[in-house]
Amino acid sequence: MPINPKKTPMKEQKSEERIKNFNEVPLGYSEEYAVIEAERCLQCKIPKCVEGCPVNVNIPGFIKSIREKDFDSAIRIMKNTNSLPAITGRVCPQEDQCEAKCVLAKKFEPVAIGRLERFIADWDANRGMVLPEINEKNGLKVAIVGAGPASLTCAADLQKLGYQVTIFESLHSPGGVLIYGIPEFRLPKAIVKREVEYLSNLGVDIRCNIVVGRTFSLNDLFDKGYSAVFLGTGAGAPQFMNIQGENLLGILSANEYLTRINLMKAYKFPEYDTPVKKGGTVAVIGAGNVAMDSARSALRLGAKRVLIVYRRSENEMPARIEEYHHAVEEGVEFLWLTNPISYFGDNEGWVKEAEVIKNELGEPDESGRRSPVPIKGSEYRIEVDNVIVAIGTVPNPLIARTSGLKTGRHGIVIADENGRTSLPGVWAGGDIVTGAATVILAMGAGKKAAFDIDRYLKEKYILKKEISWSI
Numbered sequence: 001m002p003i004n005p006k007k008t009p010m011k012e013q014k015s016e017e018r019i020k021n022f023n024e025v026p027l028g029y030s031e032e033y034a035v036i037e038a039e040r041c042l043q044c045k046i047p048k049c050v051e052g053c054p055v056n057v058n059i060p061g062f063i064k065s066i067r068e069k070d071f072d073s074a075i076r077i078m079k080n081t082n083s084l085p086a087i088t089g090r091v092c093p094q095e096d097q098c099e100a101k102c103v104l105a106k107k108f109e110p111v112a113i114g115r116l117e118r119f120i121a122d123w124d125a126n127r128g129m130v131l132p133e134i135n136e137k138n139g140l141k142v143a144i145v146g147a148g149p150a151s152l153t154c155a156a157d158l159q160k161l162g163y164q165v166t167i168f169e170s171l172h173s174p175g176g177v178l179i180y181g182i183p184e185f186r187l188p189k190a191i192v193k194r195e196v197e198y199l200s201n202l203g204v205d206i207r208c209n210i211v212v213g214r215t216f217s218l219n220d221l222f223d224k225g226y227s228a229v230f231l232g233t234g235a236g237a238p239q240f241m242n243i244q245g246e247n248l249l250g251i252l253s254a255n256e257y258l259t260r261i262n263l264m265k266a267y268k269f270p271e272y273d274t275p276v277k278k279g280g281t282v283a284v285i286g287a288g289n290v291a292m293d294s295a296r297s298a299l300r301l302g303a304k305r306v307l308i309v310y311r312r313s314e315n316e317m318p319a320r321i322e323e324y325h326h327a328v329e330e331g332v333e334f335l336w337l338t339n340p341i342s343y344f345g346d347n348e349g350w351v352k353e354a355e356v357i358k359n360e361l362g363e364p365d366e367s368g369r370r371s372p373v374p375i376k377g378s379e380y381r382i383e384v385d386n387v388i389v390a391i392g393t394v395p396n397p398l399i400a401r402t403s404g405l406k407t408g409r410h411g412i413v414i415a416d417e418n419g420r421t422s423l424p425g426v427w428a429g430g431d432i433v434t435g436a437a438t439v440i441l442a443m444g445a446g447k448k449a450a451f452d453i454d455r456y457l458k459e460k461y462i463l464k465k466e467i468s469w470s471i
Contacts, residue, residue, distance in 0.1 A: 005108035008037035010115055015329040019299050022184040022267050025326060029119040038067035041111045044103050049113060052101035054444030055082050059098060059113055066116055075124040078117065079132055083156035084149065084195050084443065086125065087178060089118025090187050092440040093320050129198055135162035140457055143168065143226040145212045145399065148176020149439045150430030151232030152199060153446030159202045161454050166205040173263060174206050176234055178439065180263040183293050218403040218426065227461065228425050228453045231413065232446060235393040235431035245343030250277060250351040254294045254390035261297050279386030281305045283354055285340060286390035292323040294388045295332045306332050311339040311359055311372040339372065341379065343387065353381045395432045410435065419449035427453055
């Protein structure tokens with residue numbers, strides 16, 4: 001039977017309907033559609049798709065099981081390496097990773113690996129998630145600081161290896177960027193809660209409202225009997241442009257904006273007492289996934305017009321193509337090759353205008369993208385009621401300042417490829433090491449660190465015990 005050149009379509013809410021609610025946009029595969037899509041997989045002897053996966057999922061294996069309708073086997077294969085498939089199936093940029101390596105993509109559209117991943121994770125949840133085998137407890141404790149994707153992955157892997165893992169989270173809900181940074185319509189909070197409960201069922205102890213560096217120090221964790229510490233606190237400190245008028249009311253970081261909407265449920269005001277200004281015209285500065293999330297959220301809150309202002313062109317935009325297409329469908333407008341240079345407010349201190357300047361593209365910079373060069377005399381003003389700044393984040397310096405961790409530019413923690421930091425017994429991974437990146441890359445860092453922590457502790461404790469017993 002000939003291979004369908006295109007992915008099996010996945011149903012989603014119509015754009016005119018979804019901009020009025022915060023419900024999930026894609027609706028997922030049925031069993032029938034999942035099997036049809038799985039049949040497109042070539043089952044390559046040398047699976048390039050696995051090379052593109054930061055957590056090394058056995059992609060041909062779980063897809064083959066779906067094709068054979070052995071869904072139980074499919075989810076077990078998946079969870080051998082990925083403890084959060086319902087999350088990665090929704091927010092992982094598969095088009096740049098596993099699907100980009102798919103052999104089928106040389107001639108046709110690649111296999112919809114992300115959609116199949118989401119399908120099997122949701123199937124598992126609907127039947128009641130089955131726990132994997134867990135090694136016998138070895139008596140050693142590991143502390144995880146932060147409850148984002150890197151930390152959750154590291155915790156799950158170590159718990160399965162026999163360690164007693166405790167996660168310390170500063171906020172009142174675990175999940176990190178999954179819970180406060182990604183909108184409900186892209187990643188429902190019920191999904192995050194479900195994946196976190198899976199970790200709890202594995203035996204991971206999750207303690208919220210604890211700020212390591214304030215409640216107690218990094219050194220205190222070792223005094224409490226923890227043999228190793230993993231830092232997965234992310235990059236939650238927003239960056240601004242430091243231009244005239246940026247301190248006016250109505251200008252805020254995407255971090256604050258999305259946290260109010262996602263974690264504090266501002267979209268349900270007044271049921272939840274966390275209002276945000278809806279704005280007539282909202283300008284979002286930047287064109288990454290966070291900018292798209294902010295713009296699409298502003299539309300759902302009732303903004304009459306939403307603009308994304310980006311200093312480069314569409315070709316240099318860092319956002320996922322899927323998110324960009326959804327934003328276009330929903331009515332977001334784009335001002336390419338444009339940058340704000342100052343803001344002006346009314347007598348009460350609220351922003352009312354943004355002065356912007358047009359750019360042209362020059363030579364590539366260190367990121368490999370062509371640099372924006374301002375065009376003299378091209379300045380003009382646009383009316384705005386709200387400005388959301390989504391130009392990147394950096395790690396919170398608290399832990400580094402209170403522990404002596406070595407850091408680099410913008411407070412990035414210095415760590416080797418396995419996550420080992422300058423402090424003995426302390427690992428770090430995810431955005432705290434790389435700067436703002438993707439969920440799946442953070443998970444990959446958590447997995448590498450878990451493997452290295454296990455190796456380190458076996459050498460330090462378990463092997464020593466075996467030697468002493470033999471004497």
